[in-house]
Amino acid sequence: MASLRDIRKRIRSVKNTRQITKAMKMVSAAKLRKAQDAIIAARPYAQMLDQIISDLTTRSGGEELAHPLLTSRPVRKVELLLLTSDRGLAGGFNSNVIRRASRFLYENSGVEIEVSTVGRKGNDFFRQRGQKMRKDFGYLFQRLDYTHASQVAEEMSARFLKGEVDAVYVVYNEFLSAISQKVSLAQLLPLQTLSVGAPTAAQVGQSAPVAAPTPALVDFKYEPARQDVLDRLVPQAVAIKLYRSLLESVASEHGSRMSAMENATSNASDMIASLSLTYNRTRQAVITKELMEIVSGAESLK
Amino acid sequence: MAKLTVEIVTPEKRILSVQADEAIVPGGKGLFGVRPGHTPFLSLMEPGPLTLIDGGRREYYFVAGGFVEVSNDKVLVLADVAEAVTGIDVEAAKKRMQDAQERLRGMSSDDVRFDIEQATVRRETARMSAATMR
Numbered sequence: 001m002a003s004l005r006d007i008r009k010r011i012r013s014v015k016n017t018r019q020i021t022k023a024m025k026m027v028s029a030a031k032l033r034k035a036q037d038a039i040i041a042a043r044p045y046a047q048m049l050d051q052i053i054s055d056l057t058t059r060s061g062g063e064e065l066a067h068p069l070l071t072s073r074p075v076r077k078v079e080l081l082l083l084t085s086d087r088g089l090a091g092g093f094n095s096n097v098i099r100r101a102s103r104f105l106y107e108n109s110g111v112e113i114e115v116s117t118v119g120r121k122g123n124d125f126f127r128q129r130g131q132k133m134r135k136d137f138g139y140l141f142q143r144l145d146y147t148h149a150s151q152v153a154e155e156m157s158a159r160f161l162k163g164e165v166d167a168v169y170v171v172y173n174e175f176l177s178a179i180s181q182k183v184s185l186a187q188l189l190p191l192q193t194l195s196v197g198a199p200t201a202a203q204v205g206q207s208a209p210v211a212a213p214t215p216a217l218v219d220f221k222y223e224p225a226r227q228d229v230l231d232r233l234v235p236q237a238v239a240i241k242l243y244r245s246l247l248e249s250v251a252s253e254h255g256s257r258m259s260a261m262e263n264a265t266s267n268a269s270d271m272i273a274s275l276s277l278t279y280n281r282t283r284q285a286v287i288t289k290e291l292m293e294i295v296s297g298a299e300s301l302k
Numbered sequence: 303m304a305k306l307t308v309e310i311v312t313p314e315k316r317i318l319s320v321q322a323d324e325a326i327v328p329g330g331k332g333l334f335g336v337r338p339g340h341t342p343f344l345s346l347m348e349p350g351p352l353t354l355i356d357g358g359r360r361e362y363y364f365v366a367g368g369f370v371e372v373s374n375d376k377v378l379v380l381a382d383v384a385e386a387v388t389g390i391d392v393e394a395a396k397k398r399m400q401d402a403q404e405r406l407r408g409m410s411s412d413d414v415r416f417d418i419e420q421a422t423v424r425r426e427t428a429r430m431s432a433a434t435m436r
Contacts, residue, residue, distance in 0.1 A: 038314070041314060042313055042314060042315070044311045044315075044316045045311045045312060045313045045316075045380060048311060048371075048378055048380055049380060052344065052369060052371055052378075052380070055344075055371075146312065146313040146382065147382065147383060150313075151415075151418045154417065154418050155414050155415055155418065158414040158415075158417065158418075159414050162412070162414070164414075220342050220343060220344070221341060221342070221343035221344075222343065222345070223329055223330055223331060223343060223344070223345035223346065224330050224331055224346065228346060229344055229345075229346060229369070232346055232369070233369070236368075236369075239313075240313055243313055
């Protein structure tokens with residue numbers, strides 16, 4: 001049986017661990033809050049972009065919207081962008097996306113796949129396994145802003161247009177709520193739908209906007225020309241999609257770490273409770289034993 | 303007199319939503335003014351200064367990239383970047399421009415990042431020139 005001193009040491013060490021996990025949980029909660037705010041702040045733009053896109057579509061009078069980034073072609077080369085985090089201790093956050101990515105690689109072993117990453121965890125994993133890596137965009141985490149995210153999207157689009165890749169996929173953790181994330185594999189290029197998928201007013205709990213009267217079709221002017229607007233709108237939609245995935249991934253990371261640390265903290269508490277019990281039992285046993293020794297010693301002197 | 307409702311949003315957040323008499327926007331074909339009753343249209347935007355005039359008071363913003371939609375006296379500015387000219391950090395802009403120029407040096411014009419770096423140079427140059435309007 002462990003000595004009293006050993007148990008005391010264990011308790012102290014578990015208490016230290018609990019303190020750390022508790023602190024990490026609080027930090028994650030604060031970061032999660034910020035990440036959620038960023039997602040909410042990004043909504044008006046996405047809604048308005050969707051509005052413009054749907055205006056453009058309805059006003060086109062049935063004319064097909066055509067753009068190279070919307071056009072699919074036979075797929076020989078694929079780029080897979082993996083969004084993970086730089087740090088671990090976030091529950092299944094990283095391993096879930098990595099598992100999904102591995103499955104993707106396995107299922108599509110017929111085509112040439114290059115992996116690009118955002119975040120050190122995914123990069124480390126695939127590099128160690130000798131997977132062909134293209135690029136790590138880890139610098140995005142230094143300051144996650146739209147400018148840098150859109151540059152990554154532009155780079156992907158440029159490669160797609162030049163024929164260096166035939167499709168680009170993103171695998172990331174979709175943010176459902178603070179305690180639940182879902183691994184999602186989305187096709188970034190060729191773009192399947194122009195709509196950036198902003199949540200509708202009802203979904204975000206706002207009152208439905210008053211429907212604006214549809215302006216007369218003939219009156220609407222484009223500057224310089226309709227096609228020029230479309231030429232900019234499509235890459236923009238790609239960039240917004242990527243930016244959103246990044247925001248969601250970051251929020252998921254903090255959410256996931258928060259619950260992981262919450263669990264770790266309560267596990268540590270359970271452990272401390274059971275160790276304390278053992279400690280007290282042992283202590284009692286020692287006292288009892290000593291007492292018995294004294295009593296039997298005194299007895300033998302009679 | 304009727305007023306315009308001007309909204310500036312970026313992918314990161316809503317910058318501004320105000321009423322104004324007139325807005326001067328850096329469009330795809332140069333600066334253009336919008337007053338109430340303007341014909342509805344959708345234009346591209348170039349990096350440049352955006353001026354709001356309200357009751358003789360002028361406010362300047364820097365916007366880069368994106369779209370402007372005008373309809374029903376509503377001016378919707380969807381910019382990649384937008385900030386009040388008073389908030390521009392000229393030193394940082396200059397550094398970003400120089401860094402991009404540095405990377406452009408020796409880069410072939412069909413590098414996938416060539417257009418990106420060029421856009422950065424254009425944007426930061428326009429940002430610095432907008433800063434002089436404060």
